[in-house]
Amino acid sequence: MTSPAAEKRPLAFLEGGGEMGERARAFDWASTPLGAPETWPAQLKTAVRLLLSTPHPMFIWWGPQLIQFYNDAYARSLGPEHHPGALGQRGRECWREIWDIIGPQIEQVMEGRDATWKENALVPITRNGAREDVYWTYSYSPIDEPDAPHGVGGVLVVCAETSEQVLAERKHLAERDRLKELFRQAPGFMALLDGPNHVIEMANPAYLQLIGNREVLGKTVAEAQPDAVKQGYLDLLDEVYRSGKAFSATGAKYEVTRAPGTASIERYVDFVYQPIADAEGKVTGIFVEGFDVTGAHADADAVRELYDTLEQRVADAVAERNILADLVEFSDTHILAIDLCYYVLAVNNSYSDEFERIYGHRLKVHDNLLEMLKGDPVRAERMRGFWNRAISGEDFHVPETFDSPTEGKRYYDARFNALRDRSGKQVGAFVVVYDVTDRASEQARLAEAEARVQQAQKIEAIGQLTGGVAHDFNNLLMVISGGLEVMDALAPARREKVIAGMRQAVEKGAGLSRQLLAFSRRQPLRPEPVNLARKIGGMREMLDRSLRGDVHVEVAFDAGLWPVEVDPGQLELVMLNLAVNARDAMPGGGTIRIGGRNAPALNDEELFGDYVELSIADTGTGMLPEVLARVFEPFFTTKEIGKGSGLGLAQAHGFAKASRGTVRVESEPRKGTTVFLYLPRTDKLPVDDAEEQEAETPDRNAVQAQGSLLLVEDDDEVAALTGEMLAALGYEVTRVENADAALGALAGEKPFGVVFSDVMMPGQLDGIDLSQEIRLRRPGLPVVLTTGHVEAAKQKAEALGLSVLPKPYRLQELEAALGDARKHARDASPA
Secondary structure (H helix, E strand, O other): OOOHHHHOOHHHHHHHHHHHHHHHHOOHHHHHHOHHHHHHHHHHHHHHHHHOOOOOOOEEEEEEOOOEEEEEHHOOOOOOOOOOOOOOEEEHHHHHHHHEEEEEEEHHHOOOOOOOEEEEEOOOEEEEEEEEOOOEEEEEEEEEOOOOOOEEEEEEEEEEEEEHHHHHHHHHHHHHHHHHHHHHHHEEEEEEOOOOEEEEEEHHHHHHHHHHOOOOOEEEHHHHHHHHOOOOOHHHHHHHHHHHEEEEEEEEEEOOOOOOOOOOEEEEEEEEEEEOOOOOEEEEEEEEEEOHHHHHHHHHHHHHHHHHHOOOEEEOOOOOOOOOHHHOEEEEEEEEEEEEOOEEEOOOOOHHHHHHHHHOOOOOOOOEEEHHHOOOOHHHHHHHHHHHHHHHHOOOEEEEEEEEEEOOOEEEEEEEEEEOOOOOEEEEEEEEEEEEEHHHHHHHHHHHHHHHHHHHHHHHHHHHHHHHHHHHHHHHHHHHHHHHHHHHHHOOOHHHHHHHHHHHHHHOOOOOHHHHHHHOOOOOOOOOOEEEHHHHOOOHHHHHHOOOOOOEEEEEEOOOOOEEEEEEEEEEHHHHHHHHHHHOOOOOOOOEEEEEEEEEEOOOOOOOOEEEEEEEEEEOOOOOOOHOOOOOOOOOOOOOOOOOOHHHHHHHHHHHHHHHOOEEEEEOOOOEEEEEEEEOOOOOOOOHHHHOOOOOOOHHHHOOOOOOEEEEOOOOOHHHHHHHHHHOOOOEEEEOOHHHHHHHHHHHOOOOEEEEOOOOOOOOOOOHHHHHHHHHHHEEEEEEEEEEHHHHHHHHHHHHHOOEEOOOOOOOHHHHHHHHHHHHHHHOOOO
């Protein structure tokens, strides 16, 4: 029965409810399949009253059409796309975008099957103009109605949006994963020991490598590392666990037996045992951290000072057992990890109490490191150079200093490393920084010595690398230069074949070999008298192709410019590199001015006598003094990764020095840069291009037969072009690919008057070895060697009385080398 009060207020169930109560009372329900509110079933009235009176988000679908009701708390999760239009709307029409998600759940409840419960489920909705991934914890429950199909009149939704919690948890897990990777990739060894028996819960790869790559997780130190027990390290762990006091050591000897029955290996380590305590101060485990310094122990005093930075690295014990989350938090060592765009991935508290002390603001996750340093542009540029090296994959360490207004000069040792994910893909870089102020003076001495050693090793490594690479590249250049020599004398069909080979060589060449060879000092310069005005004037088309349309080039040389004696190919490469540098310094366009003047009677610490000053100036950004001081350092560059090798100015400096001159740079920020090349004057006259071509190109109609020649060359393209050049000189050519094939051909019936062989080739014998075998088997048969890697073969060949023709060579040079070898053989013959 209906109560008297309810009969007097038939719409009492719609009272209250805030904004949605007002909207429900004002809504034209009679126009919907539900009809006027007075006619609604009691169950629906009760559900609506419950929905409007609760502060908890609720939603109702009612009847076959799933007519919708919701309250103020639910409305706050809707955007203008659904609120307030969803009130009284049919469910399927309102939620088409997610009906495939919620439709089956509504149908399940309406058919009298089980209610639903979802926790942190993704149900995306469109709100405020964008489709959002929204997470919910919710239930769909039946509203009983005896007269309805299956006894269910509608669905009551009780829900809560949990997007913030879900995303926060995911962010937390992602940060934990990053920290796990940081732990795994840390340059030093780390391990976590649990309980009084020191069970090994965690160990990074560096730790496992130190102890011999054994299976140790879940085992006690006594079980897993009997070597450590014998040497007293277990006793130290027991004392740290008992006393709660950290223990550290520098240069401690640790002997490890890699396999049963094998001799022990002696290692030296810097390490710290740090007790970990719970909230009540009770020790629950020990964190082990350190570095294997065996490689540096040969120079014991220096290395101990260099690496003696581990004392008191770990400041406090972690309050909980979450060692990964706290890895970067409890250490006095400063640790920072960034992604490929310089955004902070992880930073420990120590690095952040230090960054704030130096720069005045605290560094935190998601900050952009370079943005945070913009107040100190000089240091920002220096730090960007270090991080670029680490991001490019280099692992290295550098000394750093900082003048503190309160504490004076501070000294640091920063170790940079690439940061990679589990698949090996590089995702950023990280640095571990140690404050070494207490050993500043000695540290500076060691850093200087180490820098010299590293630089020498780097230069030597570059020389070894580029020398080998250049051999293949010079083969390609041989194809091009040889083709140009013989093209005019070839029939059309053969000319097309030569041109095709030249095109393929150009595609493969890439143009870097001459720069690398000159820098590595593996290729001697080939100087000749050069008219600078004519030479550089002929480069205008090349420069125009290499520069942007918004870069204008002006060339002005004084009249009567003296000739200089330089390698013309290297000169072109230097000028091209300097022009490209100038272009990159003018991102908004500008002017490059190339000039030349005579500089007589110079007399300073570098130059004495008459020189020609060749200059190239730009109107670009210029350089800070700190950058200007380092422009000649190999690999130093301020350009982005992939935009510059840092070899351009170093190569220009090397070219000038090798040409008995020098290079100087003047630059100011925002006023541009000028590079001056000083090249010594020569009294020799340059050969005109036309005269040079006439002198070097033999008269094809006057070529005489020169006899049979055995060509030994493994590269098909080089062999094809060389064969054409030899044929143009009158030789009948037989080609083989290696020394064994050459010896077989010489043992045959066909007589050969000369052998022309590459030095580097596959097989057990190279060209020099082949020449020795020919001397034993065919005394008096002349042999000419050729190679693109002259320095590697020159000393050995000269000791054996052999001449080496460098690649690339011209037709006249090839003719002269073969003629000299044959004449020398005739003169040495007893007949």
